Amino acid sequence: MPEVQQRKKESVSIAPAEGKLGVLIPGIGAVSTTFMAGVEAIKMGLARPVGSLTQLATIRLGKRTDGNSPMIKDFVPLAGLNDLVFGGWDIFEDNAYEAAAHANVLEAPLLEKVRAPLEKIKPMTAVFEKEYVKRIDGPNVKKGSKMERAEALLDDIRTFKRDNDCARLAMIWCGSTEVFHTPGAVHQTMKSFEDGLAKNDPDIAPSQIYAYAAIKSGVPFANGAPNLTHDIPALLDLSRENGVPICGKDFKTGQTFMKTLLAPGFKARMLGMTGWFSTNILGNRDGEVLEDPGSFKSKEETKLSVLEHILQPDLYPDLYKNLYHAVRINYYPPRGDAKEGWDNIDIFGWLGYPMQIKVDFLCRDSILAAPLVLDLVLFLDLAQRAGMRGIQEWLSFYFKAPMTAPGLYPEHDLFIQLMKLKNTLRWMKGADLITHLGLEYYD
Numbered sequence: 001m002p003e004v005q006q007r008k009k010e011s012v013s014i015a016p017a018e019g020k021l022g023v024l025i026p027g028i029g030a031v032s033t034t035f036m037a038g039v040e041a042i043k044m045g046l047a048r049p050v051g052s053l054t055q056l057a058t059i060r061l062g063k064r065t066d067g068n069s070p071m072i073k074d075f076v077p078l079a080g081l082n083d084l085v086f087g088g089w090d091i092f093e094d095n096a097y098e099a100a101a102h103a104n105v106l107e108a109p110l111l112e113k114v115r116a117p118l119e120k121i122k123p124m125t126a127v128f129e130k131e132y133v134k135r136i137d138g139p140n141v142k143k144g145s146k147m148e149r150a151e152a153l154l155d156d157i158r159t160f161k162r163d164n165d166c167a168r169l170a171m172i173w174c175g176s177t178e179v180f181h182t183p184g185a186v187h188q189t190m191k192s193f194e195d196g197l198a199k200n201d202p203d204i205a206p207s208q209i210y211a212y213a214a215i216k217s218g219v220p221f222a223n224g225a226p227n228l229t230h231d232i233p234a235l236l237d238l239s240r241e242n243g244v245p246i247c248g249k250d251f252k253t254g255q256t257f258m259k260t261l262l263a264p265g266f267k268a269r270m271l272g273m274t275g276w277f278s279t280n281i282l283g284n285r286d287g288e289v290l291e292d293p294g295s296f297k298s299k300e301e302t303k304l305s306v307l308e309h310i311l312q313p314d315l316y317p318d319l320y321k322n323l324y325h326a327v328r329i330n331y332y333p334p335r336g337d338a339k340e341g342w343d344n345i346d347i348f349g350w351l352g353y354p355m356q357i358k359v360d361f362l363c364r365d366s367i368l369a370a371p372l373v374l375d376l377v378l379f380l381d382l383a384q385r386a387g388m389r390g391i392q393e394w395l396s397f398y399f400k401a402p403m404t405a406p407g408l409y410p411e412h413d414l415f416i417q418l419m420k421l422k423n424t425l426r427w428m429k430g431a432d433l434i435t436h437l438g439l440e441y442y443d
């Protein structure tokens with residue numbers, strides 16, 4: 001039988017998940033309140049954590065014939081839902097209950113049942129600049145230079161940890177999408193970044209100040225939006241130096257989730273594609289912010305990059321070199337958070353005969369995003385306790401534009417991402433990796 005390469009990690013020691021885990025969230029809006037309200041409802045036994053791998057998924061260990069598939073949460077030591085404590089920042093003063101009511105994702109009877117814990121979550125004053133998110137403005141903002149506001153965030157983090165008696169923290173950006181932005185000179189080193197903070201460099205975005213404060217405090221950081229944020233050399237270096245796991249960008253929830261399910265299938269069967277036209281209508285605050293061309297450009301970049309990487313037109317020019325891929329997002333208030341994502345896909349088969357596929361996903365944005373927030377927070381905390389640092393590629397599963405080491409293209413195929421995630425958990429525990437070779441069953 002051919003030798004199967006099974007890489008085992010000798011000994012990863014994973015610190016136990018003891019004590020409380022503080023979850024710090026810039027952006028107390030639709031996604032974050034749906035996440036927090038959901039966790040409270042689940043703790044009360046009112047609902048199930050549907051959509052969350054950490055709560056519901058199993059992981060196979062050993063051979064298919066072994067019948068050994070524990071729950072992920074029993075296999076690796078994750079923080080429990082009862083140990084989570086929530087906090088965050090927003091430019092509006094609404095507490096999490098009021099913000100959830102405004103977002104109008106959850107129905108009033110459920111929201112009333114979790115009113116008490118949500119009302120206690122009052123947003124801290126935010127670091128905000130209107131040049132980065134043009135369609136909104138609010139009163140609950142910090143004053144001073146960028147360095148002074150960064151120091152105020154560092155202080156918020158320390159105070160939150162102390163006052164809530166947290167053993168550990170994790171931060172996840174659920175704030176609005178900032179305008180498109182590429183790395184500049186100020187983003188290259190920690191020295192240039194800190195000089196830039198002191199000099200109020202306009203190239204430093206608010207989300208970068210949160211990421212800086214988190215990573216500097218040793219707190220893992222995830223980015224749920226497409227902003228550049230911590231995907232810059234200065235913060236990548238700092239995350240490695242400080243032993244902080246990080247990941248991003250842009251939750252993979254509705255249309256792009258569908259794209260990364262379907263496109264690998266067409267490619268696997270060597271079916272060609274000439275066009276993929278995606279349009280969205282949505283009416284929540286996120287949709288309103290995305291009406292601004294700068295914020296839309298950030299979103300468009302992450303949404304467009306997916307097909308190019310999955311289909312590899314350079315390797316398969318006959319099938320994909322002429323692909324026309326367009327993504328549109330339209331703000332349409334009547335739909336609120338219940339988005340409609342339409343896709344028209346033009347494919348071709350044997351002898352070049354054309355076919356069409358139409359997908360109409362009537363989805364709920366925040367309902368799809370909330371379990372991803374939960375999983376990311378729990379997995380980042382696990383990674384830190386396992387001594388992992390820097391970019392966590394195994395969490396690509398959750399993102400439209402997964403962060404990777406410089407020069408490496410991202411893996412977008414959802415099922416490869418899932419295999420990577422589960423194999424990383426097996427690796428952490430020193431279990432055999434699963435290659436799906438399967439020759440051993442036919443010996």
Ligand SMILES: NC(=O)c1ccc[n+]([C@@H]2O[C@H](COP(=O)([O-])OP(=O)(O)OC[C@H]3O[C@@H](n4cnc5c(N)ncnc54)[C@H](O)[C@@H]3O)[C@@H](O)[C@H]2O)c1
Binds near residue numbers: 138225
């Ligand atoms: N819901 C999804 O399916 C999904 C998928 C991918 C990405 N996202 C991204 O997640 C983010 C949150 O989405 P949402 O629907 O909750 O939006 P939302 O508009 O309901 O909430 C965002 C909140 O962030 C606040 N905010 C903006 N800038 C801030 C700052 N500098 N500091 C603190 N708070 C700030 C806003 O006031 C708002 O309350 C958006 O960037 C969105 O693009 C959502």
